[in-house]
Amino acid sequence: MEAEMAFIEKTIDSSIVYEGPIFKIRKYKVESVNGEPAYRDILEHGGGATMIAIKDDGKILAVRQYRKTLDRVVLELPAGKRDPGETTRETAVRELREETGYLAHDVEYLTTIDPSVGYSQEMLDIYVCRGLTEGETDFDSTEDLDLVEYGADEFYDMVLNNKIQDAKTALAILFARAKGEI
Amino acid sequence: MEAEMAFIEKTIDSSIVYEGPIFKIRKYKVESVNGEPAYRDILEHGGGATMIAIKDDGKILAVRQYRKTLDRVVLELPAGKRDPGETTRETAVRELREETGYLAHDVEYLTTIDPSVGYSQEMLDIYVCRGLTEGETDFDSTEDLDLVEYGADEFYDMVLNNKIQDAKTALAILFARAKGEI
Numbered sequence: 453m454e455a456e457m458a459f460i461e462k463t464i465d466s467s468i469v470y471e472g473p474i475f476k477i478r479k480y481k482v483e484s485v486n487g488e489p490a491y492r493d494i495l496e497h498g499g500g501a502t503m504i505a506i507k508d509d510g511k512i513l514a515v516r517q518y519r520k521t522l523d524r525v526v527l528e529l530p531a532g533k534r535d536p537g538e539t540t541r542e543t544a545v546r547e548l549r550e551e552t553g554y555l556a557h558d559v560e561y562l563t564t565i566d567p568s569v570g571y572s573q574e575m576l577d578i579y580v581c582r583g584l585t586e587g588e589t590d591f592d593s594t595e596d597l598d599l600v601e602y603g604a605d606e607f608y609d610m611v612l613n614n615k616i617q618d619a620k621t622a623l624a625i626l627f628a629r630a631k632g633e634i
Numbered sequence: 635m636e637a638e639m640a641f642i643e644k645t646i647d648s649s650i651v652y653e654g655p656i657f658k659i660r661k662y663k664v665e666s667v668n669g670e671p672a673y674r675d676i677l678e679h680g681g682g683a684t685m686i687a688i689k690d691d692g693k694i695l696a697v698r699q700y701r702k703t704l705d706r707v708v709l710e711l712p713a714g715k716r717d718p719g720e721t722t723r724e725t726a727v728r729e730l731r732e733e734t735g736y737l738a739h740d741v742e743y744l745t746t747i748d749p750s751v752g753y754s755q756e757m758l759d760i761y762v763c764r765g766l767t768e769g770e771t772d773f774d775s776t777e778d779l780d781l782v783e784y785g786a787d788e789f790y791d792m793v794l795n796n797k798i799q800d801a802k803t804a805l806a807i808l809f810a811r812a813k814g815e816i
Contacts, residue, residue: 459778460700460707470652470659472675474753477652477659480702484776492702493654495677495753518642519751520662520674525642526751565801567749569701569708571656571677574750575799594666596641612812617757619747619801626808630794 459485461492469493474533475572497574501544502531502620504562504628505554505581511601512634513552513584514621518596527600527610529621531576540577548581550590552599557583563627567619578624580633604634641667643674651675656715657754679756683726684713684802686744686810687736687763693783694816695734695766696803700778709782709792711803713758722759730763732772734781739765745809749801760806762815786816 461482470477476496484490505513512529519526532547534540541559549555562578591597602610608629611622628634643664652659658678666672687695694711701708714729716722727738744760773779784792790811793804810816 461702469654472651472659472661473673474675477654479654482702485778486775488776490776491655493656494703520643520664521676521751521753521755522748526748528751563796563804564799565804566704566708566799567801568754568756569703569710569800571703572750572754573703593668594670594672596667612809614745617746617748618751619749619805622745622747623801623805623808626805626812627794630808630811 461485461490464489493571495568495572495574497572498534498536499540499573499575499577500531500533501540501547502529502576502578502624503544503548503556503581504529504578504624504634505548505552505556505584506604506634507554507584507601511603512607513548513554514600514602514607515551516598516600526618527616527621528618529624531620541579544577544579544581549587551597553587553589554581554584555587556581557585562624562631562633565620565623576620578620578627580628604629608634643667643672646671675753677750677754677756679754680716680718681722681755681757681759682713682715683722683729684711684758684760684806685726685730685738685763686711686760686806686816687730687734687738687766688786688816689736689766689783693785694789695730695736696782696784696789697733698780698782708800709798709803710800711806713802723761726759726761726763731769733779735769735771736763736766737769738763739767744806744813744815747802747805758802760802760809762810786811790816 464481466480480492530551647663712733
């Protein structure tokens with residue numbers, strides 16, 4: 453079944469309505485499909501990277517971190533925001549080192565995800581990191597991360613048994629398994 | 635490897651710093667792990683549902699919709715925000731009808747995802763909908779959706795070939811395939 457292109461909303465005007473440390477909110481006034489103006493609140497976010505980092509023994513690195521959003525500790529793959537001027541491949545290497553201490557010498561692009569297309573510009577590039585050598589962690593002093601590791605089958609089973617709800621983590625593991633990477 | 639529990643950040647204070655039609659932003663002042671106060675901006679969102687709706691002929695329903703966030707048309711599974719007082723199962727049935735016109739008579743819970751745990755409270759419950767009967771669409775007059783449909787193998791291949799970046803859609807398809815649902 454072929455579809456016509458959906459209507460493209462032209463911007464009439466836009467302005468920043470909130471600016472915080474992690475993201476800004478921009479309100480767009482757009483021309484909507486019925487000819488009336490409509491408003492879209494968009495979270496501006498510079499994107500980032502998520503890493504499936506696989507040790508030489510096959511174990512996959514993960515972090516357990518308290519998330520204020522859910523008010524609980526969440527198990528996640530290492531991930532982080534892109535710094536200005538950085539490629540997401542550079543983000544992947546930097547954030548992996550900061551969060552886990554491991555330096556990745558073999559970094560392979562896997563896929564890209566848009567976590568919340570309804571309201572957020574965030575895009576995450578997912579990488580598979582191998583050839584890891586141990587070093588020192590270096591994370592934000594107001595954050596606390598516990599480093600953990602799982603075998604690929606164990607990680608995959610946790611996803612299928614609804615033990616992992618973090619979208620980037622579940623998606624990365626399912627995608628990597630479907631592609632035969634883990 | 636067993637991990638200690640990561641540090642839980644107690645709330646010292648919080649206030650709404652932005653209120654829009656789709657979400658609010660609440661700024662929390664928290665007690666961080668180093669004893670200093672830290673601030674966390676959290677997007678408050680009531681959650682919603684995403685649906686893998688499978689017709690009797692095996693085709694899976696999807697929608698193509700312009701998204702201001704990415705300034706392009708995005709292919710997605712039908713989805714929507716939970717209305718107050720609604721269960722996400724009710725959201726799934728209502729949104730499927732509104733966006734595609736189909737009424738689902740068999741609705742099975744698949745899994746739950748948290749799209750952006752770093753800054754958003756959003757949680758999406760994913761359902762598999764079968765026993766579909768055709769009816770009328772009923773969506774927001776400022777929105778434009780094109781209904782499309784794909785066979786399960788074709789949909790799965792689009793995910794694996796990086797044609798689908800929308801996280802809920804890619805994750806739902808990968809998860810359903812891994813579970814043998816599609």
